[in-house]
Amino acid sequence: MEDNILDQSAPMRVLVTGGTGLVGRAIQHVVREERGIREGEEWIFLSSTDANLMDAGETREVFQKHQPTHVIHLAAMVGGLFKNMRANLGFWRNNIYINDNVLQAAHEVDAVRVVSCLSTCIFPDKTTYPNDETMVKRHTECLQVC
Template identity: 55%
Template structure:
């Protein structure tokens, strides 16, 4: 990873390239005509470089060094691992002259007790929810580090904060997958077995879901056009927030599941809502069109059925 070579292509290194967000970025760049002629994109997975391990930081930079870096470490690893990833990625970017880093945070980093809607100024205004406080604090530190690198070196390293992401190549595991994709798998299995869908919690919590390809398009825009160090929330609007029950019903419709849905209220609901404002995004991109949720869920279900053998289940 190094400085821009004016005579050569602008190199973009995407870590987490085989995951949900990395695959979405790759699709946008390679399948939607999103690649500019002067860009070279490099997608790495954890098999190529372990970001927790400092020795893995110089792997696979090809003939030159990437000028820009998209850091996708949305996986819920431990607080210690995430702190190491943050430091390794950002310090290595600094040492090798990388001009821009875009890191992915998570909406769970916001304070548990707060006013709604949440915006980018409120990240550090109180402790996060107890269910993921270690991960959340580690992710918050990326914002702290970005500001420090800017103050000391003038680097424009920044972060995006997506709301609940889902789509092709997601983790559909029922035990530890993202909520919507885990429910896709649950509903698929219930239909196959002729059993009810057992949903953890009351179904009342409300979430803003963003389709991974929409997020990929927005991250590519951030990389090229967004020059603030302050983070930016990437999300559908507040009016697009839906309950978990409504999301399950959309999944059932997409999979043609006609059985019962049972809500297990002995299981925790977690945060009842995390309503985020996308007003800052809309100031930059007032005309960006998000994929309608029902349509995005249908495309995700179709991908899951077509790729069941290789999906993470």
């Protein structure tokens, strides 16, 4: 597979974990509607119903089934602020399992590239509304990180 790294004509099978989430659906829209699927490309958008990525065996099976050359890893356990605050260790551990399983499975199928873009959210202790992403810099004294 190493020879395919620079070979732009080699077939490309892109597996997107978290393919039905916010970012996954946006990528799906761009690929299918705006840019179009190019010759030699295949895109697979996984949802949580395709495999439990917290389980190494299920993760390995779905990677063996699709044999991706490229992986865009977007999957994560999410649940919102209050659920995350109540079970933050569980969220952290489950996301570690997901990430480890995806990276290991990608390695085992000789994926050429893996891009990981993981879910993070932060909540300021004190804020004004409406707020936007530029306000994070103004509220560094106390943040709740998910």
